[in-house]
Amino acid sequence: MSPADPGPNGLSALDAARTAVATLLDSGVRYVVVAPGSRSAPMAYALAEADAAGLVELLVRIDERDAGFTALGLALATGTPAAVLTTSGTAVGNVMPAVMEANHAAVPLVVISADRPEELRGTGANQTTVQLDLFGDHVRFAADVPAGSDPRRAVETALSAASGAFEDTPPGPVHLNLAFRDPLVPGPGEGLPAESGRRIYRAAQGPLALDFPPASAGLPERRTVVLAGHDAGPVAEAFARAHGLPLLAEPSSNARFGPNAVGPYRLLLEHFGPDSPQPIERVVLFGRPTLSRPVGALLARADVPSALYQPVPVAWYEPGRRTELPLETLADLADFAGRGSPAWLDAWLLAGAAAQHAVDLVLAGTAATGPSVGALVWAHSKGQLVLGSSNGIRDVDLAGWPAPEPLATVFANRGLAGIDGTIATATGIALGDQQETTVLMGDVTFLHDAGGLLLGAGEAEPTLRIVVLNDAGGAIFGLLEHGAVEATGRYGDAVERLFGTPQSVDLAALAAAYGVAHRSVSTTSGLAEALAEPWEGRRIIEVRTDRRSLRKLHARIKSAVGAAVTGVLAAE
Numbered sequence: 001m002s003p004a005d006p007g008p009n010g011l012s013a014l015d016a017a018r019t020a021v022a023t024l025l026d027s028g029v030r031y032v033v034v035a036p037g038s039r040s041a042p043m044a045y046a047l048a049e050a051d052a053a054g055l056v057e058l059l060v061r062i063d064e065r066d067a068g069f070t071a072l073g074l075a076l077a078t079g080t081p082a083a084v085l086t087t088s089g090t091a092v093g094n095v096m097p098a099v100m101e102a103n104h105a106a107v108p109l110v111v112i113s114a115d116r117p118e119e120l121r122g123t124g125a126n127q128t129t130v131q132l133d134l135f136g137d138h139v140r141f142a143a144d145v146p147a148g149s150d151p152r153r154a155v156e157t158a159l160s161a162a163s164g165a166f167e168d169t170p171p172g173p174v175h176l177n178l179a180f181r182d183p184l185v186p187g188p189g190e191g192l193p194a195e196s197g198r199r200i201y202r203a204a205q206g207p208l209a210l211d212f213p214p215a216s217a218g219l220p221e222r223r224t225v226v227l228a229g230h231d232a233g234p235v236a237e238a239f240a241r242a243h244g245l246p247l248l249a250e251p252s253s254n255a256r257f258g259p260n261a262v263g264p265y266r267l268l269l270e271h272f273g274p275d276s277p278q279p280i281e282r283v284v285l286f287g288r289p290t291l292s293r294p295v296g297a298l299l300a301r302a303d304v305p306s307a308l309y310q311p312v313p314v315a316w317y318e319p320g321r322r323t324e325l326p327l328e329t330l331a332d333l334a335d336f337a338g339r340g341s342p343a344w345l346d347a348w349l350l351a352g353a354a355a356q357h358a359v360d361l362v363l364a365g366t367a368a369t370g371p372s373v374g375a376l377v378w379a380h381s382k383g384q385l386v387l388g389s390s391n392g393i394r395d396v397d398l399a400g401w402p403a404p405e406p407l408a409t410v411f412a413n414r415g416l417a418g419i420d421g422t423i424a425t426a427t428g429i430a431l432g433d434q435q436e437t438t439v440l441m442g443d444v445t446f447l448h449d450a451g452g453l454l455l456g457a458g459e460a461e462p463t464l465r466i467v468v469l470n471d472a473g474g475a476i477f478g479l480l481e482h483g484a485v486e487a488t489g490r491y492g493d494a495v496e497r498l499f500g501t502p503q504s505v506d507l508a509a510l511a512a513a514y515g516v517a518h519r520s521v522s523t524t525s526g527l528a529e530a531l532a533e534p535w536e537g538r539r540i541i542e543v544r545t546d547r548r549s550l551r552k553l554h555a556r557i558k559s560a561v562g563a564a565v566t567g568v569l570a571a572e
């Protein structure tokens with residue numbers, strides 16, 4: 001049977017699958033992560049044929065949640081749509097966390113689920129449920145393709161939606177639910193084509209920097225700050241430098257570098273508050289701010305006008321729900337921001353240098369802490385750096401020195417800032433751009449996605465260094481209000497049990513079970529030595545720390561920075 005002669009039930013399952021695969025490839029998909037299953041077998045066979053021809057790169061994962069996050073990482077690294085294939089039933093639901101992250105982060109993730117034909121739905125047939133619209137508002141487009149139908153149009157529309165081709169709609173995840181009717185296997189005489197020897201090639205992409213001409217002298221001088229949130233890009237750094245403005249950049253902004261960048265900026269905002277000699281007058285925002293409450297408080301101030309650079313639709317907020325003025329062009333943004341006086345920029349840079357020195361003095365010593373680990377990982381980063389949610393990315397934000405030039409391309413799942421799928425995401429990122437990648441995460445994040453370490457026999461192994469800050473539980477809650485509740489003793493050990501979630505897993509044994517190299521350190525010198533070593537394949541560096549004194553450490557840092565900055569600003 002051929003597509004031109006579909007027969008009484010339309011296209012055969014294999015012909016429909018081959019058509020779907022050909023359309024995916026024509027639309028730019030080059031990576032597909034496959035989770036095994038029988039109902040999805042037609043797609044698996046069609047993809048195997050394309051893989052043999054060198055047209056697509058296949059990865060196989062037994063856990064659909066990790067398959068989804070691996071595809072998410074591939075899409076992040078390549079900037080192009082990546083697909084994940086699942087069978088029917090609960091398999092589809094396991095992709096939901098990756099879809100939710102992709103939705104809020106505008107990542108072109110293509111979910112392809114297999115389903116029973118219409119005559120089996122609602123009959124109690126095994127592994128059959130309602131899969132259409134399973135992801136609801138989290139996808140840009142969803143289609144249910146009946147068994148025997150030509151899937152070409154649905155696939156083309158889905159890929160257009162995923163890539164952001166629809167007006168006023170950002171890129172994001174899409175869902176193709178493809179029904180297949182038996183037979184689900186190739187016919188007699190069909191087989192794989194001869195291996196072509198071709199493979200998907202992608203040149204490694206280094207971190208980017210931009211240059212803008214100096215701002216017009218006709219612009220008014222204003223005490224404006226440039227905030228670079230997640231995914232701001234190097235345009236934020238170039239704009240701040242061109243306008244002589246201080247740059248307050250989160251690590252995953254990919255703008256935390258250059259002469260105007262200020263390191264521990266979140267501890268400086270109160271020194272430029274409304275009652276200070278040099279109060280902030282305006283804020284220019286690039287990207288999405290996600291890390292600190294002082295930044296949120298600044299953006300919420302009604303007396304400080306703020307503008308958001310938004311040249312294209314974004315997925316992280318609903319129009320009209322934020323107070324910043326959205327501006328589409330850099331010219332309009334320049335008119336809003338003005339230019340900074342030398343005194344304004346100098347005040348921030350002097351305060352930033354004093355604050356950074358104060359942080360370094362507090363962290364000096366042999367025992368590793370969260371902030372010292374973050375600073376070291378940041379300083380040693382090259383290629384690609386992935387920052388896990390929770391404390392890790394905040395430690396880098398606090399203690400990581402901005403470099404003169406970008407050291408690495410930085411990724412983070414900040415769409416919903418969950419800890420799930422971090423290892424799988426980093427694996428996809430490392431495989432997608434085919435260069436060495438470091439990921440920093442806490443022990444709870446690591447254990448949450450320990451299954452992401454599983455690679456089947458023959459599967460490609462990334463060059464991935466996993467730095468695990470192991471403080472035997474969830475430290476971030478101790479830095480929030482829950483830490484104060486625990487200190488009162490009114491709830492006994494409930495805070496530690498419910499929020500600290502103490503654990504004593506042997507990470508070395510876990511690494512050995514998955515065949516991943518492991519090294520344990522507990523000092524900053526030991527970590528620096530481990531980070532300086534070359535590596536191949538996957539490697540885990542476990543950094544053992546103690547979270548019991550973390551709240552006090554942050555209080556010492558804040559006090560030291562406050563004293564240092566007050567002294568510097570008073571001397572001006």
